[in-house]
Structure formats: C-alpha cells, structure tokens
Amino acid sequence: MTLKPLILGAVGLLALLLVAGAGYFSLRASDRQAMPPLHSLHPDDPQVLRVGARIYAQQCAACHGAKGEGQPSWRDRGPDGLLPAPPHDPSGHTWHHPDEQLFAITKQGLAQLIDQPDYRTAMPIYGGVLSDDEIVAVLSWIKAQWPPEIRRRHDEINVQYRLSLSR
Numbered sequence: 001m002t003l004k005p006l007i008l009g010a011v012g013l014l015a016l017l018l019v020a021g022a023g024y025f026s027l028r029a030s031d032r033q034a035m036p037p038l039h040s041l042h043p044d045d046p047q048v049l050r051v052g053a054r055i056y057a058q059q060c061a062a063c064h065g066a067k068g069e070g071q072p073s074w075r076d077r078g079p080d081g082l083l084p085a086p087p088h089d090p091s092g093h094t095w096h097h098p099d100e101q102l103f104a105i106t107k108q109g110l111a112q113l114i115d116q117p118d119y120r121t122a123m124p125i126y127g128g129v130l131s132d133d134e135i136v137a138v139l140s141w142i143k144a145q146w147p148p149e150i151r152r153r154h155d156e157i158n159v160q161y162r163l164s165l166s167r
C-alpha cells in the first residue's frame with residue numbers, strides 16, 4: 001500500500017469538513033440576522049396604532065406635546081437641573097435609537113439604559129404602568145408620525161443595530 005491514496009483521502013476529508021463547517025457557520029449567522037428582535041415596532045398596523053394613539057394622548061402628550069413637538073428649549077436643563085421633554089418628531093433624536101432602545105427607555109428608564117442609577121430625569125418609568133404590548137403600541141404610533149424618509153433611516157438604524165448584536 002502506498003501513501004498516496006491515504007494522503008488524498010485525508011485531504012478530501014479535510015475539504016469536506018471545511019465546506020460543512022463553513023455551511024454550518026453561515027447558516028448560524030443568517031439565523032441570527034433573521035431572528036426577529038423581541039420588541040419590534042409596528043408602524044403599519046392600524047390596530048396597534050389605534051391603541052398607541054390613545055396611550056400617547058393619555059401618557060405622553062402632556063410632556064412630549066400632542067404632536068410630539070416636545071417642550072420649549074428642550075436642549076437646556078431647567079432650574080431644577082432636569083432636561084425638558086425632547087420632541088419625538090424628526091427635530092428630536094428619538095428616531096436615532098433602534099426599537100429595542102426606545103422600548104428599554106420607556107419600560108426601564110434612561111438611568112438603566114445608560115447604566116447610571118443616579119441619573120435624575122423627569123422621564124417616568126413605564127414598567128408596571130403599561131404592558132409590553134402597550135409600550136410597543138405607543139412607540140409604533142410615534143414612528144407612524146414620521147415622514148417616509150425618517151422612517152426609512154430608522155429602519156436602517158434597526159438593521160445596523162441587529163447586525164451589531166449578531167457579531
């Protein structure tokens with residue numbers, strides 16, 4: 001028996017393993033990319049938007065404005081040291097945050113998101129006040145008010161954020 005068939009066999013086996021391995025990993029990566037995030041917004045679902053509009057008017061409009069225009073001079077801290085409520089319309093930076101962050105800010109609060117437990121803010125924490133579905137609904141309504149260009153850019157921010165999680 002010569003060594004040649006043995007070596008050829010080993011090379012063949014190695015190639016097979018490499019191909020199978022690459023296939024496995026690319027499958028895993030695409031699985032993760034395709035995995036829907038836990039709290040995606042639904043700005044095109046009329047039923048979700050009906051609930052969202054009601055909650056926005058009841059819970060958010062007093063500070064963020066009936067149309068999401070925010071409070072005056074929202075970039076400057078007031079005499080109490082707290083920031084006024086920022087707009088949710090395109091002039092603010094709500095749309096700079098991916099769905100998951102908007103959900104976390106609303107449910108758990110800013111202090112937890114930025115990992116500064118002592119951060120003082122007028123923004124209430126809605127965990128225990130609104131259900132997860134209600135939080136998704138109100139944020140979906142906010143997104144539904146944005147013009148198409150801002151909605152498209154926000155969709156792109158979501159894609160980039162989810163890709164960054166799967167890396």
Ligand code: HEC
Pocket residue numbers: 055056059060061062063064083084085086092093094095097102105106110120121122123124126138139
């Ligand atoms: C009592 C006033 C008040 C109410 C009511 C309120 N907010 Fe806020 N919200 C704020 C303030 C003030 C900030 C800015 C906080 C900071 O940065 O310290 C804020 C910030 C936010 C942000 C982050 C925006 C960004 O650009 O980073 C989101 C999202 C948000 N609010 C959503 C909501 C939603 C949804 C509701 C209703 C369910 C709501 N807020 C109700 C005062 C309020």
